[in-house]
Amino acid sequence: MTADCIILDSHIMTPKGVMERNIVIDDGKIVDFTTDIPQCDKKINARGLVAIPGLIDTHVHYGVYSPIEEAAKTESRAAALGGVTTMMRMLRLGHSYKTHLQAQLAASKSSHYVDYSIHATIFDASQADEMKYITENGITSFKLYMNLGGEVGHVYMDMDPGSSDLFESHVQLETDTIRKVLANAAHLGCPVLVHAEDYQMCECGIKKAKENKKDGLPAWSESRPPDSEAKSIKKVCEIAREYGTTVYFVHIGSAVALDAIEQERKKGTKVLVETCPHYLTLSYEKQSGYLAKVMPPIRSSSDKEKIWNAISQKQINTIGTDHVANQLKLKVRDDVWSSLAGFPGIGTLLPILLSEGVNKNRINLTQLVELTSTNAAKIFGMFPQKGVLQKNSDADITLINLKKEQKVSADFFGAFSDYIVYEGWNLKGWPQTTMVRGNLVTENMQVVGKPGYGQLVKRSLG
Ligand SMILES: [Zn+2]
Known part of the structure; x- marks a missing residue:
């Protein structure tokens, strides 16, 4: 079997603490955490980054x-x-x-x-x-x-x-x-x-x-x-x-x-x-x-x-x-x-x-x-479809760079608003790549996804 994607070498935040593994993703879900590199269509190098839900x-x-x-x-x-x-x-x-x-x-x-x-x-x-x-x-x-x-x-x-x-x-x-x-x-x-x-x-x-x-x-x-x-x-x-x-x-x-x-x-x-x-x-x-x-x-x-x-x-x-x-x-x-x-x-x-x-x-x-x-x-x-990095959960993964420094600007986000209260604040620690159900929506702080990909989440009652 060839999996869709693998995220290599990130520090993974799991409910049990930090784990040093590769994240294997198939069909929108996290399917495995490995030390080796199985057959995969796409490889994402995440050395030095932290993977969070x-x-x-x-x-x-x-x-x-x-x-x-x-x-x-x-x-x-x-x-x-x-x-x-x-x-x-x-x-x-x-x-x-x-x-x-x-x-x-x-x-x-x-x-x-x-x-x-x-x-x-x-x-x-x-x-x-x-x-x-x-x-x-x-x-x-x-x-x-x-x-x-x-x-x-x-x-x-x-x-x-x-x-x-x-x-x-x-x-x-x-x-x-x-x-x-x-x-x-x-x-x-x-x-x-x-x-x-x-x-x-x-x-x-x-x-x-x-x-x-x-x-x-x-x-x-x-x-x-x-x-x-x-x-x-x-x-x-x-x-x-x-x-x-x-x-x-x-x-x-x-x-x-x-x-x-x-x-x-x-x-x-x-x-x-x-x-x-x-x-x-x-x-x-x-x-x-x-x-x-x-x-x-x-x-x-x-x-x-x-x-x-x-x-x-x-x-x-x-x-x-x-x-x-x-x-x-x-x-x-x-x-x-x-x-x-x-x-x-x-x-x-x-x-x-x-x-x-x-x-x-x-x-x-x-x-x-x-x-x-x-x-x-x-x-x-x-939960546990969202909100956690574990097997069978949606591969909704944010890769963060804790050392990245960048000034806030409304322009960067390209949203409807033409201002932001934090304009000009120099912040240290930014998301670098965002994945939703196994597909990249942003990569290296650039949007690569498409509108219409996002779905209404099916929720269970409490
Ligand atoms: Zn409100």
Whole structure:
């Protein structure tokens, strides 16, 4: 038998530690680890590189500012260059899922360079009634936005495929809807992703800050205080405990939110926690301008240190990017209040964690793999197909060069966004080659794959 491909001489990150072997790949799967070189069609020399399971970005917004058939091309290209092999879309549908989900799925099919999966946002009771239908279409996780309501209920939904019109909407998340979603999700065996900020506290904070003519990222953080996260966390967890629902808190970046979660965990709530690279690298003290405006806001440098610390204490399960594919013309306005929240980050996820985490000894490679791949695969029903380098798993492999130094530039990733918050940062540690199901999508930091290769990942229920 001749295998499709062999990766030679890399240091392989396995669940049991580092292994020095060749990786034999056939039919999209890892079939063997060898010391010799069997018959293979393709040989990849990976001497000096580390092979890790391809990253799973748990939290990606694309299809909001450009339609999904275009956004999937631009953003999954950036994903591949950043070593991400599965991207999880945060779908916000402003319609019924029964009438509009199929069009979104169809438009996604021919445009991804890497594999993808979807979380379905539930905004109201009628969408909550469609949760079973949604799971029958391979989407087995749901999202709740606790920050939407009152005067701060404005949101951009995902565009309709084929259209380039922004889809503006207003959402009022009712407690009854929260209850229904948590109950249904428990019944279906799906986790619920929660954006935890109390909309009433944010509404009030923003009003006050504007009255006092405040501006800038410190004011933005003050207007949406960590206490609003804690309040929302408490509220959701109380209901989740009633039904036994697993709650996954997205983008946790403040010490107060972390403490609130720890307390709920002690009460027996099934809780999982995601943080994002920006909460590990940016603070309102250091960032000027409005580019780093995001919800929840970036916090103080002391919060930043606490998040690193929480990682080593195993209080954090995953690192997702909260990538938003938007552009400067919409992003930056006259003040922080009218500027758009969110920024791109899928391409820099791995380089940031290698440079600021691994190469500065804040995390080791085993932790990196767990936080960016293995845990996500387990939580979202993709393990052991994804998230691990072992026999019979998908050959989703990222080869990293820990010594490579390169400056960040938006141009390099070629995504929809014309900026990046890390522009000009000199990062040490970059992905060199990205493979999805045995085929190269990037090689030596160049895209060699094709849009349409990426597939919707089949997920099992928890
Ligand atoms: Zn998000």
